[in-house]
Amino acid sequence: MEWIQGVFTSSPTIESFAIYLLITVPFLLMVLGFVTYAILAERKVMGYIQLRYGPNRTGGRFGLLQTVADVFKLLIKEDTRPKLADKGLFILAPVIAFVPSFMVLVVLPYTETLTFANLGIGLLYFIAISGISTIGIVTAGWASNNKYALMGGMRAVAQMISYEIPLLMSLVGLVLFAGTLNLTEIIEQQQYVPYILLQPIGFIIFFICALAELNRIPFDLPEAESEIIAGYHVEYSGFRFAFFMLAEYVYMFAMAGLITVLFLGGWQPIIGLGFIPGFVWFALKFSLVVFVFMWIRATLPRLRSDQLMEFAWKVLLPISLANIFLSAILKELFF
Amino acid sequence: MIRTEEMLLNVGPQHPSTHGVFRLILKIDGEIIKEATPVIGYLHRGTEKIAEDLQYTQIIPYTDRMDYLSAMTNNYVLCHAVETMIELEVPERAEYLRVLAMELGRIASHLVWYGTYLLDIGATSPFLYAFRDREHIINLLNELSGGRLTFNYMRIGGVKWDAPEGWIEKVKNFVPYMREQIEGYHELVTGNEIFKERAKGIGTYTKEDAIAHSLSGANLRCTGVNYDIRKVEPYSIYDRFDFQVVTREEGDAWARYECRMQEMEESLKIVEQAVEQFPESGPVLGKVPRIIRPPKGEAYVRIESPRGEIGCYIASDGKKEPYRLKFRRPSFYNLQILPKLLKGENMANLVAILGGVDIVLGEVDG
Numbered sequence: 001m002e003w004i005q006g007v008f009t010s011s012p013t014i015e016s017f018a019i020y021l022l023i024t025v026p027f028l029l030m031v032l033g034f035v036t037y038a039i040l041a042e043r044k045v046m047g048y049i050q051l052r053y054g055p056n057r058t059g060g061r062f063g064l065l066q067t068v069a070d071v072f073k074l075l076i077k078e079d080t081r082p083k084l085a086d087k088g089l090f091i092l093a094p095v096i097a098f099v100p101s102f103m104v105l106v107v108l109p110y111t112e113t114l115t116f117a118n119l120g121i122g123l124l125y126f127i128a129i130s131g132i133s134t135i136g137i138v139t140a141g142w143a144s145n146n147k148y149a150l151m152g153g154m155r156a157v158a159q160m161i162s163y164e165i166p167l168l169m170s171l172v173g174l175v176l177f178a179g180t181l182n183l184t185e186i187i188e189q190q191q192y193v194p195y196i197l198l199q200p201i202g203f204i205i206f207f208i209c210a211l212a213e214l215n216r217i218p219f220d221l222p223e224a225e226s227e228i229i230a231g232y233h234v235e236y237s238g239f240r241f242a243f244f245m246l247a248e249y250v251y252m253f254a255m256a257g258l259i260t261v262l263f264l265g266g267w268q269p270i271i272g273l274g275f276i277p278g279f280v281w282f283a284l285k286f287s288l289v290v291f292v293f294m295w296i297r298a299t300l301p302r303l304r305s306d307q308l309m310e311f312a313w314k315v316l317l318p319i320s321l322a323n324i325f326l327s328a329i330l331k332e333l334f335f
Numbered sequence: 336m337i338r339t340e341e342m343l344l345n346v347g348p349q350h351p352s353t354h355g356v357f358r359l360i361l362k363i364d365g366e367i368i369k370e371a372t373p374v375i376g377y378l379h380r381g382t383e384k385i386a387e388d389l390q391y392t393q394i395i396p397y398t399d400r401m402d403y404l405s406a407m408t409n410n411y412v413l414c415h416a417v418e419t420m421i422e423l424e425v426p427e428r429a430e431y432l433r434v435l436a437m438e439l440g441r442i443a444s445h446l447v448w449y450g451t452y453l454l455d456i457g458a459t460s461p462f463l464y465a466f467r468d469r470e471h472i473i474n475l476l477n478e479l480s481g482g483r484l485t486f487n488y489m490r491i492g493g494v495k496w497d498a499p500e501g502w503i504e505k506v507k508n509f510v511p512y513m514r515e516q517i518e519g520y521h522e523l524v525t526g527n528e529i530f531k532e533r534a535k536g537i538g539t540y541t542k543e544d545a546i547a548h549s550l551s552g553a554n555l556r557c558t559g560v561n562y563d564i565r566k567v568e569p570y571s572i573y574d575r576f577d578f579q580v581v582t583r584e585e586g587d588a589w590a591r592y593e594c595r596m597q598e599m600e601e602s603l604k605i606v607e608q609a610v611e612q613f614p615e616s617g618p619v620l621g622k623v624p625r626i627i628r629p630p631k632g633e634a635y636v637r638i639e640s641p642r643g644e645i646g647c648y649i650a651s652d653g654k655k656e657p658y659r660l661k662f663r664r665p666s667f668y669n670l671q672i673l674p675k676l677l678k679g680e681n682m683a684n685l686v687a688i689l690g691g692v693d694i695v696l697g698e699v700d701g
Contacts, residue, residue, distance in 0.1 A: 050463040147344050151366065151682065217457060218529055226352045226455045227686050299523075301530050302457025304683040305366065 031105065035249045036067045042294050049298040077238035082145055085235065089143035094243035097136025100129045101251040108257045109184045111267050111278040122183040126258055127168060130213065133247060134160040137222060137232050144235035152231025155305055156222035159212055162312035167209035169320035170202045173327030174262060183261050190265035201323045203263045205316050210255045216293060218300040219308060256289040341369060348377050352455045352686045355696030368685060371677035373670060378700040386660040391417050391491055391627045399485035401664065402698040404447050407440040408640040410489035415570060416636045416647040417491045420629035428617040429493035430572045435506060435609050436479060436488060438602045442513065443472040444641035445595045448693045453524060455690040456533050461524055468516050471509060478502055491627060493620035507610045510603050517599060534589040538676045538688035541586060548672040551665050552643025553598065554692060556582045557590035564639040575612065576605045588691040628655050642666050642693055666698040
């Protein structure tokens with residue numbers, strides 16, 4: 001472990017690049033495996049909430065191989081492309097959507113030592129990179145040459161513009177408290193009190209905006225299946241579609257990871273339970289956040305796009321600005 | 336200079352929210368609908384024309400397939416029309432069985448509406464809860480008639496079979512269960528702020544509009560018109576039951592939601608009373624001639640189906656087949672106000688408005 005840590009902090013050379021490649025490929029596969037089972041978990045949780053069984057045939061009683069089979073099916077499907085689609089962009093769009101969702105994973109500190117890139121501006125990096133995936137969605141919507149897809153793409157843009165801002169603003173209060181953008185340091189400061197208690201308003205706003213960023217119910221407007229069918233990925237099939245799905249889920253887990261890191265204290269144990277290793281704590285808190293995401297998906301209806309915009313600009317943004325102000329005063333008085 | 340133009344968008348006939356094969360040609364500017372033209376007829380089977388070559392009893396299965404979510408009321412309207420023509424007495428036990436079947440069917444139909452409406456709005460779970468409870472009703476009606484969707488249960492002069500042993504008990508137990516479930520629905524959905532935002536003030540029309548477009552059912556009552564044929568012109572034995580006609584004043588999608596939810600409770604009241612008054616024994620089929628030949632003339636009857644006023648017109652020339660049979664199909668009439676409502680709305684509201692009208696395409700197309 002220390003050796004890996006040494007590699008991470010060493011200056012970039014050809015050798016360290018090769019080692020990086022060797023380490024990250026298993027990590028990538030691990031993430032993919034994790035996503036596979038998280039999709040199964042989502043279906044099981046949804047099934048449990050909705051009085052169904054969820055997958056229970058493929059791979060034993062619990063449907064353990066269901067998602068594997070689904071992904072495999074998508075991979076061997078014919079790769080169709082609409083005749084009038086913009087060929088280059090059509091092929092590029094899933095990649096643009098997919099790559100950032102993996103790129104953000106590098107800054108997340110999973111345990112005290114396991115961070116792929118301990119950047120000084122980790123938080124900023126995360127938010128900035130995650131904004132790129134929306135471009136992939138818009139590109140997909142435009143390139144498909146489909147009216148529904150175009151509408152989905154336009155909705156995605158509107159949503160991104162509205163929600164990036166309160167998302168960032170809600171974190172400013174936290175950054176003021178922490179005095180750093182480095183995610184590892186932010187976790188270290190939460191040894192006794194997690195930031196969810198110090199920044200409750202920021203947490204709520206961030207959580208709502210995260211849902212909107214992830215295009216999940218109640219903010220799944222770009223792909224609202226009952227309105228614009230599947231939105232931006234209506235024309236995609238096979239592995240290109242799989243890329244969109246994967247991007248969505250990986251991004252969801254990245255976001256859950258970020259919430260864990262920022263507000264729930266990452267690997268920090270609950271006081272007195274320090275004998276349980278850090279990654280277990282991280283996994284527990286992380287799973288809790290993911291479960292809440294799933295729970296919300298099973299419960300809430302969808303907002304309308306104008307309501308969504310109104311909510312972002314008229315409610316979330318002023319509150320997050322007020323939160324910055326409040327945090328500044330508190331910081332000045334008590335810290 | 337950016338050039339913008341209106342886009343022509345085909346919604347349907349295969350679209351998840353058109354509840355069947357219904358097509359809307361939309362002229363949209365961004366997401367704002369400038370003009371909406373409904374296209375119907377994809378499910379047209381010519382029921383009325385086919386009926387001209389059939390004996391009256393043979394038409395009953397065809398009525399099942401019109402409004403397939405509440406087949407019992409359709410069965411009834413045809414039988415009722417023929418019974419009116421030949422002035423046939425229906426045994427009391429049969430009338431009670433019919434009312435029970437129709438009211439249970441009304442609840443089942445409203446449950447489907449509730450579930451699919453929430454699905455349109457974007458909530459997935461209520462759909463499954465509603466269908467679980469609908470399953471109970473379908474099981475009850477299955478025991479009664481042998482069918483789950485197309486019952487073919489009513490006959491001219493009565494019903495096909497008597498209720499099986501213990502059936503009345505089961506219905507009796509179902510009423511409190513369903514009341515509890517409706518409470519649960521309200522907890523999950525009615526108080527939800529997002530749903531309120533989505534439904535309130537959407538697709539609003541006035542009393543005058545509603546009457547001018549000859550809307551009926553909850554679509555009419557949501558504007559404050561107290562009009563329910565079960566009360567206005569009691570048929571069967573509806574004058575024996577104590578129930579309210581549910582009305583709301585607002586005339587929006589939310590009012591329609593509230594109307595339908597409360598109508599379920601009123602239907603439960605009727606079921607409860609019908610179970611109490613249910614005659615111990617008696618025939619379930621009246622003295623019906625072997626071949627029904629109504630005298631020369633015509634008859635029109637109307638009843639309250641879950642979707643509104645369903646009417647049946649029969650013109651007979653004294654033969655055993657009708658000369659002309661015509662159904663007033665409420666979904667078809669309720670759909671007429673749609674282009675007016677959709678003008679100026681956006682795509683998301685389209686779904687909320689269309690779903691709120693509660694159409695069944697089998698009935699629209701006939």
